[in-house]
Amino acid sequence: MKKILLACLLVLCSCSVARIAETEPNDDFNHATEIKAKQKTEIIGFLKDKNDVDIYKVTIPKTSKDEENTEKNLSITLAPATGIDMGFMVFNAKYDFIKGINDSPAGEKENLMNLGVKEGDIYFLRFQGLFSASAVIKSTSGYTVILEIQDKANIEREPNDKKVKAASLKLNMEITGFFNPQKIWNIGGNYSDEEDWYRIEVAKGDSILDFDISGVPFVDSAMSVYDENDYKLVEIDNYGDGQGESYHYLGVKGPAYYTLLIKAKNNSGSFTVPYTLRTNFRSYAGNSEREPNDNRSIASEISTKVIGDPGNLISGYINPAGDQDWYKIRLTGRKHIMHVKTESAENLDIVMKICDEMGDVLKTINNMGKEATETISNMGIIPDKTYYLVIADDSGKNSNARDPYKTTITFNPYDKGKEFEPNNKEADAELLEVGSKIAGYLAPREDVDCFKLNVYSEVSLKCSVTGVPGIRIVMEMLYPDGQSKILTSENPGKMLEGVFKLPAGEDCILKLRGADSRESNVRDEYVLTVSQN
Structure with missing residues (x-):
């Protein structure tokens, strides 16, 4: 028996709540049940058969005196009868589709949170059941709809599911939103x-x-970040269920705009617990990376004003997994020796590289393992030449979006008493004069320090090198004819001395290295002395 309900309105005096029953027929926009919404409105309706569609014409009340505060948010909750699968769609006054919801199993609530509306505007809500061929409609197959109107302050405004509909995000503000619905139900x-x-x-x-x-x-x-040319700057997906995501140190230059995309994966969602989106916007001080800086063409330029200042660490994030942070270094004036120390963040195995202006690797440092500090010592910097420092996770699979690594870079004017890296190859060997001393480090692992000797007349030289804790030092003299003489210290940390005969007027190469390629020491220098025997 067809049941037609007459419209009734019961206003509860104790609060601003309206209870309204649908009026049949209301199967199309022209016959929609009219509702003058209150702050909270309850609608009671029935599905008379499998093909029944109920449409409501909702007018948002005008309550604000200030024209700038007429924008509101509307939340819609549909509670169907037990065992009934229902969904609903929202349209504007011109019948343009806004959004559709059909997420939940039969008999469970459907929710649309934070629909952006404006006082005085009209919206249409269309409700229908989704029935199988064998489904039975009972006269008790009723449903309830709750409409709630809220101020829009610091709340997302749906629909913002396309870039062209992106919600405005104020800088240094928090905004809450919902991963709701799980999927959009379309016409x-x-x-x-x-x-x-x-x-x-x-x-x-x-x-x-x-x-x-x-x-x-x-x-x-x-989440993903795009520039105004629709170029994806980064995609962040580091953590799992319930853990959120972070992206720090995005370099921005105005005037410009950027868009941020947030989404839930695997059809997950929630209409009960909102997410909170926070932004932190500040001037670039030169003491951090500026993402994106994943290659030399977009490397972060490090201000020499903060390099070497203990109170101004250069910080960055390995985020997302596979991230590489490139820093551009260029000095003027005279030669310098550069020292770099990077303190790791949790879950990272830091590897550092020094590259030349073409991006070719001059030196790789990966000594200490996971969550340990890595150090570059005595890296030679030639003035007016560009170098790049590259910091990454060794595996390329780990990331940390919440804790930065911290890097200190210091420069000292070069003097002849210090090695000048890279000097691992014979072609890069430093010229060493008889009667001189030079200090250096056997680090990182597999480091070799090469020095060139050239004497005017045949001479016998004594070469001595102080001990370095943890390293059995190998001293090798390589002669022009390809012959060599090799000496090895008996124990780690013990001084090593040797006497070598050098021919006149020809280059000989003296090499220092650890007896075991795994040995290195970034803390303690050796001192090499060359004197006439």
């Missing part, structure tokens, strides 16, 4: 991905921008 019954897009305007200046998304239980989130 025709197909589904598309639910995404939250935000637009960030940068007025001017050279700045740094951080993003942090809080975790939501049972939701695996991801």
